[in-house]
Amino acid sequence: MTTDIPTLRQRLAAQSVIERLLPLGRSSLSSRGVARYLGAKGERIVGSILDSLPPEWTVLHALPIGARSSAIDHLVVGPGGVFTISTKHFGSKIIGVGKHGMTVSGRPVPSIRAAEFEAARVTTLVRERMPLVAPVQPVIAVVEPKQLIIHDRPEQVKVVHAGDLRRWLMQLQPVLTEPELMELDAIVDGPGTWRSRPDVAPGIAARA
Template identity: 50%
Template sequence: MATQAPGMSDQIAAQSVIEELLRLQQAVPPRSGFARFWGYSPLGADSVAWYRGAQGEIEVGRILSRLPPEWRVFHALPIGKAGADIDHLVLGPGGIFTINTKHHRGKKIWIAERTIMVDGHKQPYLRNSKFEATRVTKMLRERMPQLPPAQAVIALVGPGQITIKKKPDEVRVMDANDLRRWLLKRPVSLIEADLVDLAAIVDAPATWTALTSGPTPSLMAKFAVIDGEFRTARVRRTVWKLLRIVSLTAILVIAGPSFITAVFQDFLAPH
């Protein structure tokens, strides 16, 4: 019995990022029982950014999964060379959207017409997102010339503070929590018949620059193991930190004000 070749709709959110994370983690020795006890992170130094990236794309994938059924969502679409991909491509009545996920939990984001800065560091996000949308527009119009241009979107996951000096003209930047509502408010530009044809084009692996075998069944399970170990390590580090604070506080309380005064006097006394 012949099996159907996987389509791009079989790709999962953060697929390529998780694959790279797992590849990097193969070179990281398992943490010892002692290290796990004290809450050492299971991630290698090179793995941290990929882990954070996977978290962000998975979160945006969850948000997009709550769109109505007339919307189609694709993830991790390979484009260009050197393993580049489009995090999320969304097709719906409101148009075509290339969504670039950036996970910057707690960071200060500063946005101007041509610049995005994260905690004071300039990032090429606007340029890259615009390039993705332009490339997708060109690819899809080769098959359906009447299509509207793809809209570039940057979805920020967990930002601390967002300061907008001036909105960029060609790229929409927003908190990922606002993404679904914003998409649903876009004016209608595609009818259902066009969406059906467009989704078929996007779903075909031959449309893209690299063939895909689809996600392995254990991909998310392997990520879940790493994610669980990371979260457990973080909790343990927090517990040990709290215990140190409690212990120090108890010592100071038991010792009393006279002990604290004596320590400061000895510290300030000339030697």
């Protein structure tokens, strides 16, 4: 008898958001629902880009983490390291990036801080099994902005236009060996690694 063991590779980009929005339909969405719809669209676009990476890269989408419904948009493991990729689709707006924050049409959003926290959270989980692995790199992929202006680069977070994401990943210098990649692949693809984990710590703003 064959037993099918579910893995996280089976999840689709934006699966968590889509599952919440499907019963509503686009015409019934509130302004908050429209923002989620755009977010889901962005995740699908970035997911398609990441799925085109070579076989030595492991890509997971809508990674469930914590006791509630929070999910990491994308987790990528490859020769260049381990990356949490947060997709941001605000529509055709001007996105500004500074050393400590981001703005959308001049309005501050907590995306940088949230991305830093997300990567630190995954670093902690991975290091429970691989203590010496380098910290996870937080990345924000901005989808279809009117303009993406980098005033100053954040210290930890890489902010990149989604169209440049694949090229940026492929150009990174290798930092992981093949055995390390195999071990990391087994860790991140196991559902038991992620479930029943603490939710967002007090003081951390909701992701935008």
